[in-house]
Amino acid sequence: MKLLRWGRSAYETPASIALEERLLRALSLQVMPNHLGEEPPVEGVGILAVTSKVRITSELLDRAPALELVVTTTSGHEHIDAQACAARGVRVARCPLARRDAVVDTSLALGLGLLRDLPGLQRRAEEGVWARRELPDRSMRLARGLTVGVVGHGVIGARAAQVWRALGARVRVSDPRMEASSSLVELAESCQLLTLHCDLNPGSERMVDASLLARMQPGAILLNTARGGLVDVDALMEAHHLGGIGLDVFPIEPFPRLAELARRPGVVLLPHAAGYHQDLGAGVAQELADTVAAFLGGRPLPHPVSAG
Secondary structure, X not given: OEEEEEOOOOOOOHHHHHHXXXXXXXXXXXXXXXXXXXXXXXXXXXXXEEOOOOOEOHHHHHOOOOOOEEEEOOOOOOOEOHHHHHHOOOEEEOOOHHHHHHXXXXXXXXXXXXXXXXXXXXXXXHOOOOHHHHHHHOOOOOOOOOEEEEEOOOHHHHHHHHHHHHOOOEEEEEOOOOOOOOOHHHHHHHOOEEEEOOOOOOOOOOOEOHHHHHHOOOXXXXXXXXXXXXXXXXXXXXXXXXXXXXXXXXXXXXXXXXXXXXXXXXXXXXXXXXOOOOOHHHHHHHHHHHHHHHHHOOOOOOOEOOOO
């Protein structure tokens, strides 16, 4: 069976690329040379491994009659038309484990930093001010006893909920796939910190809009390390009652109003860096190979993407 690897990401190194090629060739696949330019020939390809920059559309699927599996090297999968794949019997999988712990660590760091007002204290230090006397006037809270809302309880969201609970927070979860799920509105109204770990799809796009933001408590913190399209950033910039904002992803990247938003007190902005760590390339290579091996062996895919 032919496997085509289409696209590379900035985190991939020559060592991780070589590792991936060795792992895939060990599965007795015909691994085609990686394609980095315009759309490659896909007529005889049985397995397609892509990055988030490659869109899998109905038109592309029509040109790939032999295709049986699409694997995205990312956690998100909005670049893949899962319904079109399902209609043609093409299975879809993703690779969230390689980034899971890095995303959770980053989300936790953002949340704890904002709870402890680290951005505000750092700004005072940059001004040459020893701000110890200001501490009683600052909002510096603890994770223990905090009510944290986790939106999305998949691979990453479930681990985030676990970590916040370990710190003593009360965790509420919103995920339509769970029977005991709270609604997003319930989380907005009851939680002091809201952290997003869900997919981007037509139902979740801009779900954090002006109306939902208005329901959040004064002083509440919003974190987004999932997908930029989940949040109406224009509305967020007007939500001055929030006590902290931590964003790693944006609806447009690079975000054109980055400096404007960064000047606001209690804001931490990252350049879509939450999932990165020094071993990411090797982790993606291994997860991709494990996914393909499961497919070839007739086993369930580790992290399938459904048309729903």
